[in-house]
Structures are given as structure tokens and as C-alpha cells.
Amino acid sequence: MRVIYYIFVLTMANHRHTLEVDSLTDDDIASLQRRVAYDRDPLAYRQLFLFFHPLALRFCLHYLPIRELAEEAVSDVMLKVWGLDNRLANVRNLRVYILTAVKNKALDYRDSHRKYQYTEEISPDLAADSASPEELVIAAEYARAIDQAIDNLPPKCKAVFLLVRESKASYREAAEIMGISENTVSRHIQTAVKQLSAALGI
Amino acid sequence: MATFSRCTVFIRVTPGNVIMMDAENRRFALLLEDFMAGRISARDREELERLAGTDPRRKALYEACVTPLPQSRDESLSAFERHWQLIENPIPPIRTPWIRWKVAAVAAVVLMAVGIVGYQWFQDSAPKRYFTELGQRRQFKLPDGTTVWLNGGSSLTLGKDYNKGHRHIIFRGEGLFDIKADPTRPFQIDAGGAAVSVLGTVFNLRAYEEEGRVETTLISGKVALTLASDPENRIMLDPGKKVVIHKDRLLAGGGRLDINPPAQSTLSGEEVAIFSDMKVDENEQVANDVLWTSNKLVFDGDQLDVVASKLTKWYGVDVQLTADVNPALKFSGIFEDLPLDSVLQTLAYTGSIRFKRDGDVIVITN
Numbered sequence: 001m002r003v004i005y006y007i008f009v010l011t012m013a014n015h016r017h018t019l020e021v022d023s024l025t026d027d028d029i030a031s032l033q034r035r036v037a038y039d040r041d042p043l044a045y046r047q048l049f050l051f052f053h054p055l056a057l058r059f060c061l062h063y064l065p066i067r068e069l070a071e072e073a074v075s076d077v078m079l080k081v082w083g084l085d086n087r088l089a090n091v092r093n094l095r096v097y098i099l100t101a102v103k104n105k106a107l108d109y110r111d112s113h114r115k116y117q118y119t120e121e122i123s124p125d126l127a128a129d130s131a132s133p134e135e136l137v138i139a140a141e142y143a144r145a146i147d148q149a150i151d152n153l154p155p156k157c158k159a160v161f162l163l164v165r166e167s168k169a170s171y172r173e174a175a176e177i178m179g180i181s182e183n184t185v186s187r188h189i190q191t192a193v194k195q196l197s198a199a200l201g202i
Numbered sequence: 203m204a205t206f207s208r209c210t211v212f213i214r215v216t217p218g219n220v221i222m223m224d225a226e227n228r229r230f231a232l233l234l235e236d237f238m239a240g241r242i243s244a245r246d247r248e249e250l251e252r253l254a255g256t257d258p259r260r261k262a263l264y265e266a267c268v269t270p271l272p273q274s275r276d277e278s279l280s281a282f283e284r285h286w287q288l289i290e291n292p293i294p295p296i297r298t299p300w301i302r303w304k305v306a307a308v309a310a311v312v313l314m315a316v317g318i319v320g321y322q323w324f325q326d327s328a329p330k331r332y333f334t335e336l337g338q339r340r341q342f343k344l345p346d347g348t349t350v351w352l353n354g355g356s357s358l359t360l361g362k363d364y365n366k367g368h369r370h371i372i373f374r375g376e377g378l379f380d381i382k383a384d385p386t387r388p389f390q391i392d393a394g395g396a397a398v399s400v401l402g403t404v405f406n407l408r409a410y411e412e413e414g415r416v417e418t419t420l421i422s423g424k425v426a427l428t429l430a431s432d433p434e435n436r437i438m439l440d441p442g443k444k445v446v447i448h449k450d451r452l453l454a455g456g457g458r459l460d461i462n463p464p465a466q467s468t469l470s471g472e473e474v475a476i477f478s479d480m481k482v483d484e485n486e487q488v489a490n491d492v493l494w495t496s497n498k499l500v501f502d503g504d505q506l507d508v509v510a511s512k513l514t515k516w517y518g519v520d521v522q523l524t525a526d527v528n529p530a531l532k533f534s535g536i537f538e539d540l541p542l543d544s545v546l547q548t549l550a551y552t553g554s555i556r557f558k559r560d561g562d563v564i565v566i567t568n
Contacts, residue, residue, distance in 0.1 A: 143262060
């Protein structure tokens, strides 16, 4: 019965393109968290997954630059989130919880898969929304230059930058996830902005 | 390592512009940091966006810092579908050799513990308990070789020093006993108010406390029953005979004694024993009272309270009677491997009763 309900809900959800997951506020997250914790609501879980998956994957790829493994690590972490059951309601900050778990998982995976040759993840090309073809080319060039500059950031600095940019983590959350102070987070961001500016010749 | 083509963009600037742009760039970097730290004011945010809008490189950097990389939503959706499969059909984790070693170590420790406990159990014969949940029927072998089938919701506890000088058990529920013959150690059962003493025999004992009676059907051998209230009076049972001891004589026969009991002996106090021949259905090889061990639910002229109790034990549900049901109604029938609803339907057709089912709670009404 439950399975049928899930299938129904998931099928319905697939047709709901209006479902906005890009813009979940902290309150939205908390309320989805409660729906998953107490009602075991698969639709709420799906929303959380779709919201956190891109952020978590990008962050995971920083530590574990093999897409397959990173996907698996993120999926593992999300399984843990679902498996928390009622206790999920006790998780104070789900963003911090998931990203910290992702980081630890990625490091675990990296340690246990040392035999693999790492191949660098190639970031997808950015589609710029500028008007003219020249501008498009220029914007694409800049974006590539920035991507490369991000990749060349010192590892911790890059992780913090990704957290703040991709995951919209606050400095405090980033500090908690990385196990560093807020001041250090601030310094990493300063470094990142400086290096990215330099890469663009600003 | 991915390779990127070099940045090939040229911007022509005049010397005056350079100084101005330097100041603007420094301001831009500061505002950008404030923005990322989440401490930017609305006015500064406007200024940041204006600065970003007036220079393509600043715009690029601004966008890189505030906008996450575009992620394909389809990718996340398909990732979710794969992920959900894992939740619905979990794959057991692959154990690494180290984990296997750990499992082996744990198993060894557990086995050792079991061994020690088992040894100690043989040494001191600590009480041991066999039981079945409601709806469950199982066979157990006791340390002396006696075999017991337990019907749903039954328990059997071995007495201290069982199998040493005696064989004493405490029993509640329904069981078919095949007692290993041993004249030196009689088998004694405390069945809640009634004690059954046997040497070596096969018999069925139904002694659920809530049913207020003890039924014994002797298949072979010989058993003696004594009541706690009247230890001097031994009731001997011959093979093929059945005795039902009602703890409250007023409840026997649903408020009145059977009109035509085959034999009846009034015991001291409130108890009454009703004797009858063991019944064997023409289609069955064995006595009705032991058919439950072949997965057949039997009603043998049972009144509704017994029917309800039997259903409760058989299906692990809660069967309730409303106060107005006719206690004199009697039901007979043999059900093999039928779902509860079919049994209830049949009872309803034959017995002018009605039932309401809500999950595991069934209420029987007139």
C-alpha cells in the first residue's frame, strides 16, 4: 500500500514542473525536514533531495573528482538522511549536516579508492545570457578563466568558496562544515576574490 | 587535467580610466566580499550590481561569485530516481575482507558466549522459556526429548533443575504434548489452577488463562489431573477421552450447564469437570482437538467466547464481542488455510451474527 502511495506521489511529482526547489528558504527546509521526519512524506524528501543534490555533488566533486563516486557518496549521505527517520527533526541545520557528511564521506571514499587514477572533472560550459555573439564568446572566455582560477585556488580556499557560492552557506555554516573559524572563512573568501580578480585582469 | 584555451580578450583603456577603474575594482572586491558574507546593505547591493554592470570582467566575476554553476535539473531528477530505488530496494552493503574478519570475530565471541551460557544452562538448569506469538504455531523439543507443539500465544517455562530429578513445567496456552516416557521422572504441568501429571503419553492441553478453563484430550497413554483447589481429588483420563474443567461452573455452558453433558462431575468449590469422548471428524484421521497442529482451525461446538479466543490466537488479531451477542450460539467447522475474512464470513452466514473489521480489531455483534 505504502509502495503504491510512493509511486503515485512520485509520478505526480514528476509532472509538477512548477515545483520550485532552487529557492528554498531555511524555513522551507525546516518544514520539509519535519514532513520527512514525522510523515515520511516522499514528496517532501524529493524536494529536499533535488535542492541539496546539486550543491552536495559540486562540493563532493571538490574532494572526490570522480563523478560516479561522488554521485554515490552523495546518495549515501542522502540515504542516511532518510534513514534518520524521526530523528531528522532533531537535525538543527540540515545544510551543515548534509555538507559535513558529504565532505567526510568524500574523504572516506578517497582514502578507500586510492588505487583509482584521478581524472579531473571538467566543468560544463556555461551558457551566457548576453546578447551579441562577440559578447557571448567573451563571457564564455571569462567564465572559463574563472573556472580555471577556482580550480587553481588552494584546496581549503576552494572548498570554502564553493560552500559559500554553491551551497549558499553562511560564513558560520561554512566554518562549521570545514571545522575552522569564521575569520578563516572570511580570509579564504578574500583570497578567492583576489585570485579570481587577478585571473580576469581586474 | 582539463586544458583551457587562454583568455584572449583585449580591452583598450586610457591612462585616466585605469586609475578610476582601480578604485572601482577595489570597491567592487570589497562589496563582493560583503555580499558573500551576507552582510551587504541594500544600497551597497545596488552599487555592487551597478559596478558589475559597467564592466564585462566584473560582471563575469560577480556572476561567478553569486550564481551557482547551472546544474541540470534533469540530472538531479534522474539521480533522485536512482536514489529512490535504493530506498525501496536496499542493496546489502558489500563486505570488505576486513569487515568479514570482524563479522567472524563477532560470531566467534557470540558462539563462545552461547557455548558458555548453554553449558551453564545444562549445569544449573536455569529456567528456560518456549513461547509462540499470537497467530504463530511452532514445534519445540525439550531437553528430555519431549516434543511440544505450541498454538498461538502460548508459553512453556521449564522448572529449575528440569530433567534432573523431575520434569516440571509451567504452561499457559494450548499445546500438543508428546511426552518422552520416563517412569522415574513423571512429567508435571502447572496449567494455572490445574496440574497435569503424566508418565509417557500424547495429549492435547488447552489452558489459556483468559478462557477460564482447562481442556485436556488424551490421545494415548494415561494422564492424571489434579486441581489446585482440591489436590486430593485425582481425575484420571483414559485414551480417547476429553475433560474440560471450567473454573467457574456458572460460566460452563454459557451461564448454564450443558443440557446433556456426556458425563459431569461436580468438583469442590466453583469448578466443574465435563467429560466427553474425543471427537474425530469423519474426514480427518486425528482428533479434532489436535487438528490445529496440521494447520486446521477447528470449532467444535464452541460458544462465541471460545470462537473469539480461538480466532485471536490463530490470526493474531483482537476479536471482541459486544454484550448483546447470544452466548448460547454454538459453532462447528474445520477451516484449513483460510484467510480470516473468509472464516468470519462463514461464521456470519451460519450463525446469524455480524462482524465489523477495522484492521486488527474485529467486533462481533448480533
